[in-house]
Amino acid sequence: MLTILFDGVAYGMLLFVLSVGLCVTLGLMNFINLAHGAFAMAGGYLTVVMMNWYGISFYWCLPAAFIISAVLGVVLERTLYSRLYDKTHLDQVLFSIGLIFVATAAVDYVMGASQQIINLPAHLNGRFEFLGASIGVYRLFVIIICGLLTVALQFVIGRTRFGSRLRASVDDGRVARGLGIDVTFIFALTFAFGSGLAGLGGALGASILSMDPTFPLKYMIYFLIVIAVGGTTTITGPFFASILLGVADVAGKYFVPSIGGFIIYSIMVLVLIFKPEGLFARSTKR
């Protein structure tokens, strides 16, 4: 069913935008930041506040979510995260879980525990028929935005100097430093960018996913699955992984609702058994 394919792609692309930041920080800094979802939540709640309290148009919320989450990311990175780069993965896990707790409770305190709902601008609502599929306008919008972002990302990473410096730092940080690349600056910038993207994803997803204080914990699993399946060495890996997972999840739930939940986990386990570095990872000897 084309409709389901379409829905799956929309869901997958949203997942991609949400997870790509985590993927890059993991690949680049080898830092397991489970609190990535908290930045997405920040973007989502910011959108809620801006729209519901101040009546600002949805279209302004998107860049605002990106910028504010990016700033938040930079601040946290400089103050807290950077102290943990040398620590073990376990310490990083512990730290990021602590951060999730703080974020969840803080949001709960300020905004309450119920789900937040935003009302999209009227012309983003509705559906239409196209080639036999029922297309939701908003999901089309999500696909377009995410598609543009992906293209932009690919361009930045593949074609700009910053991108090549980033790739160099990912491949081998020490050598990169030796070549005079300011790896610390790249870390900070990349982290900011990744958090910004997460915030944007949160803003986009506020209408599709449920936005409440437990968001980071609920969706952390999905982000991690995307990364595990897609690998951390490329951008295209997680991209295709998210699409695959989005479609599989949606299609699974549509055709066989009773085992809906299994599909996404089983795929991940199977992929990891046969290709521990992820489906699309380049074989880098690390």
Next chain:
Amino acid sequence: MQRRTVVAGLAGSVFAATFAGGVQSAAAQEVVKIGLIATLTGPQAASGRQKVAGAKLFMAQHGNKVAGKTIELIVKDDTGVADQTRRIAQELIVNDKVAFLAGFSLTPLALAVAPVITQAKVPAIIMTAGTSVITERSPYFVRVSFTLPQQTVPIAEWAAKNGVKTAVSLVSDYGPGIDTQDAFKQRLEERGGKVVEQIKAPLANPEFAPFLQRAKDLKPDALLLFVPAPTAGSLMRQVVDRDLAGAGIKVIGTGDITDDDQLNSMGDAVIGLITSHFYSAAHDSPLNKKFVTEFKQANPGMRPNFIAVSGYDGMYAMYEALKKTGGKTDGTALVEAMKGMKWESPRGMMSIDPATRDVVQDVYIRKVEKKDGELYNIEFDVVKDVKDPLHK
């Protein structure tokens, strides 16, 4: 060797801290304690808040003295994990010597304490959990809230009377959800309708779209929805997004999907939705108007919903029981006192069935309409004294 000393000292002090933490409170004859176990953190937190707010409002309105005793309300968070609920219940009974337990946001939480209250002979007032079987699991359970079958049967009747021949049900896959779909199917098919498919969505479900799409493609006359109230918002969003109304499908359900607390934020698209439930904040009675006004004053930004009123009525039942026993806290006597109680609550008339200790109440059919600029469930029909159909 020094390092080890401190390790040991640390371990010792940890246990000592545990010592210090729980001081045995004297079993003062003049104080009657009520242990309210609510889920205040996690996905069900919103309902826990409503419950506590409703209970506290009752105490604010009626004072804390009953039958010569002072009432103390102890509120605990069980984080929605059943073995926590049980442990907290045990601690409340053993340490604080509570005369009542109350709360229970989810079915497994209530079921977990069943053996405890039976053994300790302490009445437990159910203020939320909606699966029928709970009250059968211990003679000390008394429910003042609702059961899903009780709420579902009226909407099934309404559907049958209003031209619904085929229906699909979409529920969250857990106790109350299963109860709802089964009760609906049974009643609709008794009246000549047919439930084409029963779709179950996982409880912790991020995306309703595929399930809704599947329901839509089956082209039924009506779609029955049930999810726990805190997730109703995002479900209704998706319902609107899928344009089920445009496909000619009537969306119906129990009042959980038009929860008063979230109704306003669902937007105008849900106007016209028909649900059956026992409480609406727009219920037209002086008692309810007072309840709603004072609730809003005490809790700015919140509108009371069916869980708040259950918390409120739970306190009422406990107060009245104490009055009947003259302040005595014998568990069995308190339960007896509650059997057969009948009173007017902000929701309307309700009573406790002496045979099943479950709530019997009026269930209203309501429609979502705009009133004074806000969305409300406006009652337009009522089924009186509905009992839970699943109890023997």
Next chain:
Amino acid sequence: MSVASATNVSAAAGPASLRLLQASRWRWYEFLFWGVAIACGLSVLAPSLGFTVPVIPSKLMLLSEILILGLLALSIDLTLGYAGLVTLGQGAFFGIGAYTAGLMAKYGAGVAPMSDPLLGLLGAGLAAGLVGFATSFLVLRGSDLTRLMVTLGVALIVEELVNKLKDITGGTDGLQGVMSSKVLGVWDFDLYGYTAFWYALGITFLCFWFCRRLVNSPFGYSLRAIKGNALRARAIGMPVNARLIQVYTLSAFIAGVAGGLLAQTTQFASPDMVAFHRSADSLLMVIFGGAGHLYGGLIGAAIFRVMQDFLSNITPQYWLFWVGIVLILLVLFVRNGVIGLMSTIIQKYSAKAPAKGGGK
């Protein structure tokens, strides 16, 4: 396995085995630890002896829970602290153990041996161990993240299964009617939690003692070698994969026993015993207390639960916030958990800093 050989060291053995023997001797502070635990239980008798000790039995149930969680944390410490495997899947084994013991008690009532609690624990451990063995090959390959995700994936699948197989497990509502028969035919599970406490203490101690023997044996040291550098361990001929499978299975067994304990002492089993947060919480406790010392899990569990209980009483809605703050501070300023913190403080104040002998 070479556990037994550690004790059969003859006096004429070389310095290596002597060192092993010395390292595995019980330190006085360890007696203190268990002594305090026992004292908590004994204090119940205090009133009858004329003392007024505040608290217990009021916190007995919390202590039982701490012991059970500590046991689960112990199982993680075995794989994490000693073999260096990061897993997020212990919750699955815990849950499998809980449901197995629960089912045995529920359907065994009347068929006497089946509902015996000790047998139930054995069943729980075996069931979990079996699943652990079957999935152990998954953790052999890949990086830390891969292992994390694969074990998490398995745990999530188990969780889905528990929810789906409603007829067996009772689904989301949990398994009801878990009534074990008396422990050793004498003690019944009572409302106050006395039996539960002693039972949990006994079992936890037994498992702990076993693990302690294990980690101080050549097997245990081989694990540490693998954690340090698996490639080198392979190079000197150690069967690395076999060892990892063994320790993973054992850890699953212990986690299963812990789960069985919880099911028996709380008299039911529910899906949140296989939930993700179980794995996450217990991992936190181990890291909190300090991995690689065996006591880390127990101490971490104690502190974590007590802290949670304490904070939850003060602020029932927002205690999570403070727990998060504590975690962040701990990670920023402390190495290797609470035990690490204590060691650092001591080393600052002791002039000589005599780091005597190897690890515990």
